[in-house]
Amino acid sequence: MSERRVTLAAVTGAHGVTGEVRLKIFADDLGRYQRFNDGALTLKSLRIIPKGAIARFVEVGDRNAAEALRGTALTVPRSELPPLEAGEYYHFDLIGLPAEADDGTALGHVVAVENFGAGDVLEIERSGGKRFMVPMNADAVPAWDDLRLVVNAAFVE
Numbered sequence: 001m002s003e004r005r006v007t008l009a010a011v012t013g014a015h016g017v018t019g020e021v022r023l024k025i026f027a028d029d030l031g032r033y034q035r036f037n038d039g040a041l042t043l044k045s046l047r048i049i050p051k052g053a054i055a056r057f058v059e060v061g062d063r064n065a066a067e068a069l070r071g072t073a074l075t076v077p078r079s080e081l082p083p084l085e086a087g088e089y090y091h092f093d094l095i096g097l098p099a100e101a102d103d104g105t106a107l108g109h110v111v112a113v114e115n116f117g118a119g120d121v122l123e124i125e126r127s128g129g130k131r132f133m134v135p136m137n138a139d140a141v142p143a144w145d146d147l148r149l150v151v152n153a154a155f156v157e
Helices: 063-068
Strands: 005-016 022-025 042-051 054-057 073-077 096-099 106-115 120-125 131-135 147-153
Touching: 005 063, 005 120
Parallel strands: 096 147
Antiparallel strands: 005 022, 005 073, 022 054, 042 054, 096 106, 106 120, 120 131
């Protein structure tokens, strides 16, 4: 089984005539990565701009080639991401996890991680499609791992 891929940015279009592309960035430090999409794209330069970034890839030499990349997700293997400290998590690691109450009752699965300014909030979808939200803190979510997320029953709607 191949390693899980993580999308760090997406190409939104060409920039200029020399092969640069505009990027929408989903990561804090895109510049630390040099190779994307299993080595198909090698980062040559990166400029951060207010609405994302402008990048040049070794393999892209003109505007037509840059425009052909529109919509391309730039991915890296999960193992290339910085290691996490205890209690830290990547949002994409939580999305899709089965959720259960601390009494063992199945609740559904995590469909989104939002942040409205006061910390992360998990959106959990039940099997019938109804959704509810819980804060991602030690009181509401006392435990999680690669296999499941445990929610304090007092926070379940």
